[in-house]
Structure formats: C-alpha cells, structure tokens
Amino acid sequence: MNRIIFHIDCNNAFLSWEAAYRLSKGNALDLRNIPSVIGGNREKRKGIVLASSYPAKKYGIKTGMSLMEACKLYPSLDINPPDYDRYVQCSDELMELLLKYTPLVERYSIDECFADVTGCFCEKASDFANFLRKEIHTKLGFTVNIGVSNCKLLAKTASGFSKPDKTHELYSSELKEKYFPLPIHNLFMLGFRTCVKLYNMGYYKIGDVANEDPKLLRRHFKLFGLLIWSNANGVDSSPVRPYEDKPKGIGNGMTLPADANTPADAYPFLMSLCEMSAQRLRAAGMRASVISVGMRTNEFTFQSHQRKISTPTQSTKEIYTISRLLYNELWQDIPVRTISVRLSGLSSDGIVQLDMYGNEEIRQQRLDKCIDSMRIKYGDECLSRARTIGSGADSVAVTTHKQYPKIKPNIMNGA
DNA sequence: TCTGGGGTCCTAGGACCC
DNA sequence: TCTGGGGTCCTAGGACCC
Numbered sequence: 001m002n003r004i005i006f007h008i009d010c011n012n013a014f015l016s017w018e019a020a021y022r023l024s025k026g027n028a029l030d031l032r033n034i035p036s037v038i039g040g041n042r043e044k045r046k047g048i049v050l051a052s053s054y055p056a057k058k059y060g061i062k063t064g065m066s067l068m069e070a071c072k073l074y075p076s077l078d079i080n081p082p083d084y085d086r087y088v089q090c091s092d093e094l095m096e097l098l099l100k101y102t103p104l105v106e107r108y109s110i111d112e113c114f115a116d117v118t119g120c121f122c123e124k125a126s127d128f129a130n131f132l133r134k135e136i137h138t139k140l141g142f143t144v145n146i147g148v149s150n151c152k153l154l155a156k157t158a159s160g161f162s163k164p165d166k167t168h169e170l171y172s173s174e175l176k177e178k179y180f181p182l183p184i185h186n187l188f189m190l191g192f193r194t195c196v197k198l199y200n201m202g203y204y205k206i207g208d209v210a211n212e213d214p215k216l217l218r219r220h221f222k223l224f225g226l227l228i229w230s231n232a233n234g235v236d237s238s239p240v241r242p243y244e245d246k247p248k249g250i251g252n253g254m255t256l257p258a259d260a261n262t263p264a265d266a267y268p269f270l271m272s273l274c275e276m277s278a279q280r281l282r283a284a285g286m287r288a289s290v291i292s293v294g295m296r297t298n299e300f301t302f303q304s305h306q307r308k309i310s311t312p313t314q315s316t317k318e319i320y321t322i323s324r325l326l327y328n329e330l331w332q333d334i335p336v337r338t339i340s341v342r343l344s345g346l347s348s349d350g351i352v353q354l355d356m357y358g359n360e361e362i363r364q365q366r367l368d369k370c371i372d373s374m375r376i377k378y379g380d381e382c383l384s385r386a387r388t389i390g391s392g393a394d395s396v397a398v399t400t401h402k403q404y405p406k407i408k409p410n411i412m413n414g415a
Numbered sequence: 416t417c418t419g420g421g422g423t424c425c426t427a428g429g430a431c432c433c
Numbered sequence: 434t435c436t437g438g439g440g441t442c443c444t445a446g447g448a449c450c451c
Contacts, residue, residue: 013451040419048419066418109422109451191449223425224448253420290443300417306444340420 007155011164013111014051020141036078116240153236180207253340287312288343293326296338
C-alpha cells in the first residue's frame with residue numbers, strides 16, 4: 001500500500017502564535033496584518049529577527065536579519081520579544097489535534113511535524129489536507145502549510161512551495177515535472193556552502209544533480225555526496241516516528257552583554273551556562289561524560305575544546321570546574337563575544353559507581369537537587385550564585401525552553 | 416550580511432593498543 | 434628496541450537544520 005505522508009509547517013510560527021494569543025486576550029490588533037516581527041533584545045545584543053509578518057516581508061524583512069537592519073527597511077517596525085514557553089504550548093496543541101486523526105505523528109521541530117495518514121481518510125489526500133488546515137485554523141487560530149507525498153523528504157519539500165495557508169502535493173511519480181526543475185538551494189540538506197560548490201561545478205537545478213553519476217559526487221563530497229544525490233532523486237523510505245528520541249546532547253550558549261576582555265569577565269556567565277545546562281540534564285534524568293566549551297571572538301572566529309571524563313556527571317560544580325579549564329585553554333587574549341557550554345555522551349541517571357570522593361558527590365547532588373526544586377517552586381530568579389551576582393549574569397536567562405531533538409540530520413535514513 | 420540559540424552528524428588527525 | 438598495520442577512542446572543526 002502506498003503511504004500518504006503529510007508535512008505540517010506552521011506559517012511564521014512565532015509571529016502567528018503571538019498574534020493568535022493576543023487576539024484571544026481581546027487585543028484588537030492582529031500582528032499578522034501590520035509590519036511586525038518577533039525579535040530579541042537590542043540592548044543585550046540579541047537583536048535579530050526570529051519571525052516576520054507578511055507585510056514586513058514586503059519591505060524585505062526576513063528571519064535572521066539584525067533588528068537594526070530591519071528598522072532601516074521599515075523604521076516604525078513593530079518589534080515583539082519572544083515567549084518560548086507559550087510557543088511550546090502552541091506546538092503541543094497542534095500535536096494533540098493531529099493525534100486525533102493518526103497515532104503516527106512525529107515532531108520535527110517546534111513548528112513542524114510529519115504525520116503518516118495512510119488509510120486515515122476516504123476522500124482525496126489533498127482534500128483531507130485542506131480539511132485539516134481549516135480545522136487547525138478554526139480551533140487553534142493560526143494557519144499552516146501542508147505538503148502531501150508518499151515520503152517525508154518530498155512532503156517537506158512540497159510544504160515549502162508557496163505560503164501561507166496552502167496544500168501542495170509532490171509524489172515520487174511527479175519528480176520530472178515538479179522537483180527536478182527546482183533550483184538546487186531547494187534541496188533538503190544543502191546549505192549555503194555546498195550550494196556555492198555545486199554552482200561552481202555547474203549544477204543549478206535539482207535535476208542536474210539527480211542525473212549526475214553518484215560516484216562523482218562521492219569523490220567531491222564523500223558520504224555527503226551520496227546523500228545529496230539520493231535526496232535529489234527523491235529517495236526516502238524512512239518511517240514517521242511517533243516518539244521523541246532522548247537528546248544526544250544538552251547545551252546553552254549566550255552572547256555576552258559586552259565583550260569579555262579577560263577570562264575573569266567571562267566566568268560568571270560561564271557559571272550561569274553550566275548551571276542552566278546541568279539543570280536541564282538533571283531534569284532529563286541524565287548524566288554527561290563529555291563537556292565542551294565553545295567561544296566566538298569579536299572577530300567572529302569560533303573555537304571549541306572538550307573533555308571526556310571517566311565518571312558521567314550531572315553536578316553543576318564539576319561541570320563548571322572543567323568548563324573553566326577548557327575556557328582557559330581556549331583563551332587567546334582576543335575579546336570574546338559569545339560563549340557556549342555543551343554536555344554530551346549522555347547516559348541515564350541510574351546507579352553510578354562513586355569514586356573516592358563519593359561523599360562529596362552525594363553532598364553536591366543534594367545541593368543541586370535542592371536548588372532545582374527551589375527554582376521550580378519559586379522561579380529561576382529566586383537563587384543566584386555568589387559568583388554571578390552583580391556581573392549581569394545573574395539576570396541572564398536561566399529560563400530554558402524545551403528543545404525537540406532532531407531525529408537525524410537527514411530524513412531519508414532508515415532507507 | 417556584521418550575524419541568536421538550540422540541536423545533529425561527519426571527517427580528519429593524533430594517540431594508543433595489540 | 435625497531436618496525437608495520439589495523440582498530441578504536443578522543444578531539445577539533447565543519448556543515449547542516451529549525
């Protein structure tokens with residue numbers, strides 16, 4: 001039986017969700033109808049556009065652009081800060097609605113999911129998709145695009161065709177007419193760097209790559225070349241996975257309010273990041289055996305160092321101690337703009353063998369758990385490490401929003 | 416372009432062991 | 434002690450996605 005896969009993509013997710021929420025609270029103004037954006041905080045140097053309304057797009061304002069640049073294009077732009085917790089809730093509501101129709105729903109990111117709807121409807125697949133779109137609009141207040149196909153790769157491509165509020169079909173049998181003529185930057189997993197390389201090699205359309213000898217692509221791009229070729233040929237038999245994988249890594253990063261000119265300038269922020277990551281690690285019931293620290297200088301170069309430890313940990317103190325060593329290794333006397341901490345090599349928080357410092361480990365565990373529970377009860381700001389007070393890092397978000405782990409970098413695995 | 420923050424996987428090179 | 438080769442682990446960095 002041929003599968004029918006939907007890819008549901010929320011149109012301008014953050015902005016639509018914000019708009020829908022405000023309307024539901026009695027606000028008469030619909031952010032979607034004016035030049036508006038969801039964007040960060042200019043004072044904290046987090047000024048980029050996370051989502052823009054269609055009227056804003058008309059002025060050339062798009063995601064990823066700095067707020068300063070956006071304001072040059074439209075000076076009276078309406079700028080609204082993001083509220084991640086609310087967006088997670090919207091994402092959950094969409095999942096719940098879809099689960100009423102099929103148990104096979106896979107969350108791909110906060111604003112995208114796949115649904116295997118094979119055998120779930122009697123009418124045409126596109127009619128069912130149209131019905132679902134209306135249902136989502138009526139019940140949840142925002143619009144989506146739905147891509148319809150017999151595999152995830154093509155369904156995802158189709159949902160990106162024209163927006164908003166549209167259904168598009170793209171089946172394996174239609175590659176020649178609908179897929180091969182597309183410019184190669186539409187190919188899933190092709191980013192800026194690889195696109196430039198392919199242009200220079202004379203490939204401009206997906207069909208150009210699809211008709212190439214895969215051996216040649218492999219020579220140039222190694223295994224990634226084969227992935228490009230197989231994506232270009234629309235090959236994908238991966239199933240819709242109705243569960244969320246355990247994360248492979250947990251991390252937090254931040255742009256500092258001002259460049260750190262010495263390691264000591266950065267330590268309070270590093271502590272804050274370790275605390276955030278460790279708290280998420282404990283909440284997930286996991287321990288980490290690899291700790292990585294990354295830094296981006298004010299020249300925008302990026303470097304990272306990591307350390308593997310023999311006994312997986314979830315202790316804020318231990319993670320911070322190692323992070324500081326790594327930070328000092330990385331420090332090259334160049335002002336630092338962004339720092340990040342990442343925990344990987346994750347394992348479940350089962351019974352761990354305690355080393356000779358076992359008692360100290362238990363003491364730290366109790367302390368961490370106590371801090372976690374107080375923060376859950378009274379909010380993140382109720383406690384600050386002495387180290388972070390007055391540095392500005394104590395006011396830096398200890399707020400975390402749930403991240404959905406990507407299943408695999410390509411959606412054609414399992415083939 | 417003057418560029419956030421959360422993820423995933425791949426690759427190359429070095430260290431180490433047998 | 435010298436030598437080769439294969440396998441595995443660790444580390445750093447690159448590319449991609451949303």
